[in-house]
Amino acid sequence: MAHSLHHSILIRGGHVIDPGRMNGPAEVLIENGKIVAVGHNLAVPSRGQDASLRTIDATGQLVLPGFVDLHVHLREPGFEYKETIQTGTASAVAGGFTSVCCMPNTNPVNDNQAITEFILDQARAAGNAHVFPVGAVTKGSEGKELAEIGDLRRAGCVAISDDGRPVMNSLVMRRAMEYALAFDLPVIDHCEDLHLSEGGCMNEGLVSTQLGLQGIPAAAEDVMVARNLALAELTGARLHLAHVSTAGSVRMVREAKARGIRVTAEACPHHFSLTEEAVRDFNTLAKMNPPLRTWQDIQAIKEGLRDGTIDVIATDHAPHATQDKQREFAEAPFGIVGLETALPLTLALVEEGVLSLEAAVAKLTTAPAQTFSLTKGTLAPGADADVVVVDAQRQWEVDPSRFRSKSTNTPFAGWKVKGLATTTIVAGNVVYELA
Amino acid sequence: MSLKRKDLTSIASLSPDEIMLILETADSFKEVTGREIKKVPALRGKTVVNFFFEPSTRTRTSFELAAKRLSADVINFSPSSSSIVKGESLLDTARNIEAMQADIIVLRHPSAGAAETLARGVKSSVINAGDGWHEHPTQALLDLFTLREKKLEFKGLRVAIVGDLAHSRVARSNIYALTKLGAEVRAVGPPTMIPACLEKLGVRVYYDMDEALRGVDVIMMLRLQLERQGRALFPTIREYSRLYGLTADRLRLAEPDALVMHPGPVNRGVEIAPEVADSFASVILDQVTNGVAVRMGVLYLLSGAN
Numbered sequence: 055m056a057h058s059l060h061h062s063i064l065i066r067g068g069h070v071i072d073p074g075r076m077n078g079p080a081e082v083l084i085e086n087g088k089i090v091a092v093g094h095n096l097a098v099p100s101r102g103q104d105a106s107l108r109t110i111d112a113t114g115q116l117v118l119p120g121f122v123d124l125h126v127h128l129r130e131p132g133f134e135y136k137e138t139i140q141t142g143t144a145s146a147v148a149g150g151f152t153s154v155c156c157m158p159n160t161n162p163v164n165d166n167q168a169i170t171e172f173i174l175d176q177a178r179a180a181g182n183a184h185v186f187p188v189g190a191v192t193k194g195s196e197g198k199e200l201a202e203i204g205d206l207r208r209a210g211c212v213a214i215s216d217d218g219r220p221v222m223n224s225l226v227m228r229r230a231m232e233y234a235l236a237f238d239l240p241v242i243d244h245c246e247d248l249h250l251s252e253g254g255c256m257n258e259g260l261v262s263t264q265l266g267l268q269g270i271p272a273a274a275e276d277v278m279v280a281r282n283l284a285l286a287e288l289t290g291a292r293l294h295l296a297h298v299s300t301a302g303s304v305r306m307v308r309e310a311k312a313r314g315i316r317v318t319a320e321a322c323p324h325h326f327s328l329t330e331e332a333v334r335d336f337n338t339l340a341k342m343n344p345p346l347r348t349w350q351d352i353q354a355i356k357e358g359l360r361d362g363t364i365d366v367i368a369t370d371h372a373p374h375a376t377q378d379k380q381r382e383f384a385e386a387p388f389g390i391v392g393l394e395t396a397l398p399l400t401l402a403l404v405e406e407g408v409l410s411l412e413a414a415v416a417k418l419t420t421a422p423a424q425t426f427s428l429t430k431g432t433l434a435p436g437a438d439a440d441v442v443v444v445d446a447q448r449q450w451e452v453d454p455s456r457f458r459s460k461s462t463n464t465p466f467a468g469w470k471v472k473g474l475a476t477t478t479i480v481a482g483n484v485v486y487e488l489a
Numbered sequence: 490m491s492l493k494r495k496d497l498t499s500i501a502s503l504s505p506d507e508i509m510l511i512l513e514t515a516d517s518f519k520e521v522t523g524r525e526i527k528k529v530p531a532l533r534g535k536t537v538v539n540f541f542f543e544p545s546t547r548t549r550t551s552f553e554l555a556a557k558r559l560s561a562d563v564i565n566f567s568p569s570s571s572s573i574v575k576g577e578s579l580l581d582t583a584r585n586i587e588a589m590q591a592d593i594i595v596l597r598h599p600s601a602g603a604a605e606t607l608a609r610g611v612k613s614s615v616i617n618a619g620d621g622w623h624e625h626p627t628q629a630l631l632d633l634f635t636l637r638e639k640k641l642e643f644k645g646l647r648v649a650i651v652g653d654l655a656h657s658r659v660a661r662s663n664i665y666a667l668t669k670l671g672a673e674v675r676a677v678g679p680p681t682m683i684p685a686c687l688e689k690l691g692v693r694v695y696y697d698m699d700e701a702l703r704g705v706d707v708i709m710m711l712r713l714q715l716e717r718q719g720r721a722l723f724p725t726i727r728e729y730s731r732l733y734g735l736t737a738d739r740l741r742l743a744e745p746d747a748l749v750m751h752p753g754p755v756n757r758g759v760e761i762a763p764e765v766a767d768s769f770a771s772v773i774l775d776q777v778t779n780g781v782a783v784r785m786g787v788l789y790l791l792s793g794a795n
Contacts, residue, residue: 266623336602
């Protein structure tokens with residue numbers, strides 16, 4: 055590992071937010087990879103010369119649990135030219151994320167134990183963030199036969215999803231939900247009716263009409279959200295809805311939660327920061343799936359984040375090489391990188407008054423950890439020492455050429471934003487420091 | 490007077506003054522095309538590349554003739570003969586053509602936005618000869634030219650555009666052009682062929698053709714893409730034709746001197762009855778003639794030769 059090891063780290067002078075547990079000035083003491091204490095005037099164990107103690111001055115900064123991203127694409131195995139587990143996790147820690155859940159749409163698909171183990175091996179070798187693989191729902195994500203979900207679970211998968219290739223057959227989805235119950239494994243769906251969205255490349259609406267691009271109606275998402283909620287109610291499964299993008303989805307999830315259905319939902323920063331207008335000059339960097347929607351949808355997502363309908367902020371980090379995106383709009387692949395811009399875009403919600411600072415931190419830490427039952431996202435004594443120090447006032451301009459990710463496909467280039475991770479610690483090791 | 494722009498990729502980006510400048514420039518070239526020797530030296534020494542990714546006889550020929558009548562050198566590129574099949578990107582291929590000092594690239598491409606993408610990537614002027622369902626600016630310009638030639642004022646002109654507007658670049662360019670110049674545009678077709686939020690472009694939408702045609706000055710028919718039948722846009726050609734075909738009876742609902750237009754190629758007996766296509770009301774062949782003059786005007790204005 056490139057980074058230095060410290061047996062003890064003391065983070066002093068910062069404002070600690072551990073959602074639901076602590077919100078105020080405090081010190082954080084880390085020893086042997088674990089959080090030892092959060093408080094004042096912490097007794098640092100004396101070890102003679104004390105060569106192994108490192109002190110981090112966090113004066114004027116926030117000290118937070120490392121962020122947990124439930125939705126990333128690390129592209130390895132199969133698409134290493136877009137991203138590798140090494141570069142993807144380097145990007146994660148630069149953005150303050152210490153745990154990422156990687157989607158199974160690699161090549162081969164992560165639908166078996168061997169691939170899951172390979173991913174975990176690569177993650178260990180990279181030594182950046184913790185990686186929690188998401189296994190496929192069906193073999194090859196073909197939507198037909200169930201993958202060996204029990205094996206995937208045993209190998210380390212924390213949820214199942216056929217992300218990007220949603221399970222269209224409702225019976226298969228029902229069986230997957232039922233089967234996953236045996237392992238209490240969350241079932242994630244990328245909600246998209248592939249018939250309604252066929253050929254579409256942006257939101258269906260005024261802009262798609264003006265540009266002559268085939269639209270993807272909001273109903274393509276809503277129809278599947280409705281189906282999945284009905285199946286979750288039928289089966290009692292833990293349903294997690296990926297990247298909610300429509301006002302209709304938010305409304306249905308809110309209603310389902312009120313009725314006690316076990317459903318959680320995530321929203322991506324781009325879906326609350328940009329509208330379909332970003333596509334107007336055929337900008338392939340604004341092409342993702344689900345597509346950027348309308349101002350009304352953004353308002354609904356913000357309201358959903360505020361009232362708890364949407365539990366989690368996740369990035370859907372989807373790296374693509376320059377040559378992939380430099381194509382005609384309809385042919386360019388969906389997706390943008392997100393790990394290194396999620397923090398400031400989330401903090402903008404605090405500035406805007408949508409979320410309190412603690413609630414915003416919770417959407418990136420405690421809430422995602424809880425959603426997939428990960429023992430992460432907290433600074434409780436005894437927890438893994440995954441910590442991020444954030445300068446919330448630091449202004450910076452998004453410059454993709456400085457990303458740690460292998461890819462630079464972001465629509466936020468040139469944005470003046472506020473809030474930056476300055477130090478990231480994973481399991482007691484400083485894995486990232488702002489230069 | 491000149492166009493202060495490198496490219497012509499859309500009508501949406503043109504001002505009414507720019508549109509009128511192109512039409513006025515085309516006037517003088519129309520006169521040239523009527524001469525015995527239909528050639529002027531305006532673009533001598535310039536190279537125009539016709540870069541066509543979709544089969545097209547009429548538009549490509551029209552551009553080729555226009556360029557040749559301006560004395561430009563013309564090269565035709567099409568996918569089967571170019572390196573596109575070898576996996577080279579549109580931009581790379583275009584940069585290669587540019588490296589051969591092409592002054593103007595005329596692009597026809599199945600993907601919306603292709604012309605704008607290309608225009609951003611090369612120094613040559615780019616003329617959009619149709620990009621997906623997005624725009625076909627020179628078609629709209631030649632339609633305007635034809636209407637103006639028939640001494641019609643654009644302001645208050647009532648124009649019905651009938652057919653599959655959702656998948657039509659001709660419809661989009663004409664909607665932008667006509668509304669910019671003050672015409673009243675009626676969009677007519679089954680709801681499956683009317684794209685989302687079309688009214689926001691300043692047009693009125695009709696599903697009933699008879700109602701829509703009442704009192705119009707111009708009927709612009711769109712070509713029905715017959716292969717779309719399988720995609721649940723309309724049940725059968727028979728039913729489409731009965732509901733949205735332009736018959737002699739329907740033509741009588743319009744103003745007595747109404748004009749009938751069609752960008753071609755015509756599906757006779759489907760969207761337009763043969764006797765209507767061949768009637769005095771039809772200006773379909775005038776459109777074709779004027780296409781050459783209008784494209785000469787556009788090539789001339791973009792070449793910087795003026």
